[in-house]
Amino acid sequence: MEAEAFDVAALAPLGFVAIGALVTLMLEVVLSRRAFVGEGVDPETRLVARARIGIVLAFASSAAIVLAMYAAIYQFELGFETAFGPGRPMLQLDALSTFATALIGLGALLSVWLSITYLPALRINHGEYYALLLLSTAGMFVLVSAVDLISLYLGLELTSLPIYALAGFNRRRLRSNEAALKYFLMGAVASAVLLYGMALLYGATGHTDFTGISQGFAGGGGLALSGLALVIAGLAFKVSVVPFHQWTPDVYEGAPTSVTAFMAVTVKTAGFVVLMRFLVLALPEMGEKVSVLLGVLAGLSMLIGNLMAVVQDNVKRMLAYSAVAHAGYLMVGFAAGTPEAWTAVLFYLFVYLFMTVGVFCVVIALAQGGREWDSIEDFAGLASQRPALAAVMTLFLLSLAGIPGTAGFMAKFYLVVAAVDAGQIALVLILVGTSMVSFFYYLRLPVVMYMQKRRQDPDAETSSSEIVVLALCAAAILYFAFFAQADPFGTGVRALDVAGRAADFLH
Amino acid sequence: MLGPYVDAYLISWVVFLPLASGLLLLVANSVAGFLLRSNGLPKVVWQVIAMSSTSLTFVASLFGLWGRFDPEETGYQLVERVAWLPDYGIHYFVGVDGISLVLVLLTSFLMPVVLLASWNEIDRWSRSYLFFMLALETAMLGTFVSLNLFQFYVLWEVMMIPMLFIIGIWGGPRRIYAATKFFLFTVSGSLLMLVALVIVYRMNFEQGGALNFDLVRFVGHAPVPGVPLLDTVIPATTESGAPWWQTQLWLFGAFALAFGIKVPMVPFHTWLPDAHVEAPTGGSVILAGVLLKMGAYGFLRFALPLFPDAALAWAPWMTGLALVGIVYGSLVAMVQRDVKKLVAYSSIAHLGFVMLGVFALNLQGVTGAVLQMVNHGLATGALFVLVGFIYARRRTREIADFGGLARPMPVFAALLGFVVMASIGLPGLGGFVGEFLILLGSFGADPWAAVIATTGVVLAAAYMLWMYRRVVFGPLDKPENRGLIDLDLRERVAVGLLALPIVWIGVNPSPLLRRIEPSVSILLQEMELRRSHDEIPSAFEARSQELP
């Protein structure tokens, strides 16, 4: 492959968030210097000062992310298409990578907004939070454009290391420590497995870039196949597909909720996009075997995710298993492996972002007094006290369940159409059957919110940043429920077409 | 000024008017509070808004739809079609034929009556209640007029959400259980239908058709009368070499599950008594009056015409289930001690009649089934309304707690007697015509089925009259019953409004039949045309050439 001239502009999104991370680090130091002269400041003043600094940092990070998203969208509109690196292509700039970059940027942006009032509420308002979040976002930007095993591995580590730290960010809370530990240990093992798989692929094909691997892969052979299996296993861990999902419930529950929201949407997006690119570029004629393997993973994830979610009493845990189930739905698209399926997967990820951020935002809006209100009983009678919050929560849950009238249904619908088209009837039936199971647990929250009496009376209020996030997510879910493919406001953008353009990266 | 728009989009106006006023209700309180500087307006304001919008909807459907509907013309009328998700062949596509017309009228008629009847029943969150009722009306009307499979599915599922909340928030003591059960049964049942829809859609495409979810082929401005539904050739069995999931037998099964749960047919009926007993009066009436009709309507509109071979193959089984429903429903109704539960089980029996008529697959049977849907909606609705009135006075529905109500409440007794007669199918009232046609059709299809069904008629008379006797006659031995106040004007008007069409249909059913029959006969022709005899592929080609 002829390497293109190294175009620094192509790195703009990555550059913006990386610089943003450095700026927030510096800013925190400078601002806290000014705020805490001397040790004699009383704790109350310190807290207030911290909260103010946190807002400044959040704005700085938002600015960095918005710039990155703007750059990505600009690149997408212009239809850039280069594989680049200073010498040999490491990253690929194309519709898929810019689409995913914008999507991940959106997830990161919403997570930053979620954190503004949540961090002070849990008393973990430290500037490093935003820097870590931005660094992880940078890692995902690398991940979604990686066309080489080396950049894939580095992107993965850059994504994961900050999240390990973020998961343990609530240092006073044992649960948070343990979540971080568990995520770290299992993640490190998974990435070692992935690395070993990469080494084997390299050995079998003599290349580390995806196209080189696809040329060398011809015919497979035991070495290449076992390498492939290990790589898929390593990536499956990141997107929490059964049987590599064991970390999910504990980490979702233990990590601070804003971190959970962040990783639930962005890591999943990045992981699925890189898996997609790897499968399509490195295995152009994805064999029957790989399809069957992915199908088995999909079926297991749907079954186990949905069944386990039914018995959970903690909302975050339940959502973790539901995340496993959704990973299974997405894997159905992977098993189908047609261009329509890739489009459906990307659209699903897009919609999934709003539903998931929205749901976790409601959990965050309930947090107060340094404690999370995340057991199902904590939601009882919410509708009588905070009706708007209960209403949007119901909307998000219905969307996750895939009830018509929500964007979640459209996403599932496109997936089903693509899978039927590819003849994956067995998987579609599993999808449908497990969706029936999922109604049980998604329905529980609306039922307790609307039909039971309020037990506790926290007088928390939804902060304005949370209102913005909730309104945005709810509006998006309603809008894309009806206009996934239409353009009633004449913006010239139709969501499904955008996803289709992004999925068309192979030609 | 709006005239031309109203003309061109008549159905949409009817369908979306309730939802629009419902949304108005949601925002109105804050707006009014802001403008008038008050803490919201009294409940009666919201009730008046809801009442007037539903009444307007009824008037519009009566004069607009019924008035402009041309009984001479077969096929769909007043059609509207707007691109929605065009790349997937999904359109906002509505239109009415005789079958949907009467059901639309039934729905829009019941809604204001229900609101009137349950005027004082809801005492908390009444604005939300009215919103859910209005949203429910839009969803129901939209389902009846949908001519696009996808749109139908979406509305079909969306319909359950308001009902879930109506039962779950304003229902009786076991409301959470009942609401959840109702929702899970009906929503999960339809998921397989979605898969079947998608499969049919793909098959249509693979056979060279467009990517299309429209039920009828759309030519020019309006669908040509009698045009085939979706030009797809669906093999009857796997013998043609098709994979199992592309055969009519399986696809029909998926549809039948969704519709059968909704009807409800017997093995899937268990959600119904719970939902009815726990629901507030308004919910019960709508549930019995309209929602149950959705299942039978779905069979007529979608399952039969799309899968005629499978419908024939399944017909004996479905007839059997319908008969089981009739007999079982009647027998269980007989031993009920709770009036509402009794009415709920009688609904199962009545819907068994409807399904019997549908699967007679002949003109009398199907016409009778459609007519019976209307009758059942009116009569059972009135029964639930009356039960609601008595429950509001005594806070009990146990038959044993009553007795001798004729003395303190003569008007109530008279109206209940009338409605019971209507429900039994007394000649001269609506129920008689429908049941008679069904039995006639069923006799033509299978005499034995008609014979068994007749026992259902007898049983219905037995349990209804027995209930009536125990509630209204006999000694007035309970002291609580002595001081009961008779129905007031509002209540009399509500029941009277329901009684009016019952008499009208009984005396003069021909305006209804004149509109239902042509549509039914087209439907049956359609089925015959699409039967996959061996020459079907050539017939398919011929049809494709016929149409541009």
Next chain:
Amino acid sequence: MSFEMFLFYAFAFLAVFSAVAMIGFVRHIVAAAMSLVVTMVSLAGIYVLMHAELIAAIQILVYAGAIVVLFLFVIMLLDLRDGGLGPAARGQNLVKAVGVGGTVTIGTLVVASVSGVFSVNPLVESLPEGFGEHRALGIALFTDYALAVELVGLVLLASIVGAVILAKRKID
């Protein structure tokens, strides 16, 4: 057997032996860390044999010099009285047994498949001049792989920030 081969097997034995010792039968955690050092150094020796001098040097610098020291530092910080290891690998339940078995199987598969694969691409006997020396590798690093080096910089930054915030003694 050439001297080179002898050295390879010697290093290989040392590496495997100390690795097994680390996870298997040392009693004190410091001894485990020392076993890790031995493995690392043996691997460095093997790298030299395979014309990867720079890697060998870095292996010793980073692993023996930095990583294991970090381990020892933490061990010291924790002040473990009993060596902290407890009874050697006890009670493996079914899941773990399956996991281990699966991995061993994969390993065996790999080994078995190795011989077949390399018949198509035999070992290159005549390596280019100066293969694996610091100069050649350095040039490759800062031309073809410059982007990767930048990314590693970010990874290290992230880990520093993360480690500091997690391990800092006092936070408010």
Next chain:
Amino acid sequence: MSIPIEHVISLSALLFVIGVVGALTRRNLIVILMSIELMLNAANLALVGFNRVWSVTAEGAARYDGQVFALMVIAVAAAEVAVGLGILLSLIRNRDSLNVDDASLLRW
């Protein structure tokens, strides 16, 4: 003569398996971390070994994919250990045990 690549890869596989076994069976957190390091080292050995096979391009120029990859992995491993030990320390502050099984708040 040079070392047969099969032997190098077998050694690497063996070390990897030892690492996996250690990570899965040991209960001491620090030993688990060490086992993970062992796994990374095994991968490095494979990368360097395979680089010996794919050492020249068709034109005869040297190729360093594997060795560069190995270098990156060494750096990343250091970063990983730093974060891992950081998590360990913050955990130990709240709970005085190094045993995995004591992490019982969250079910394993």
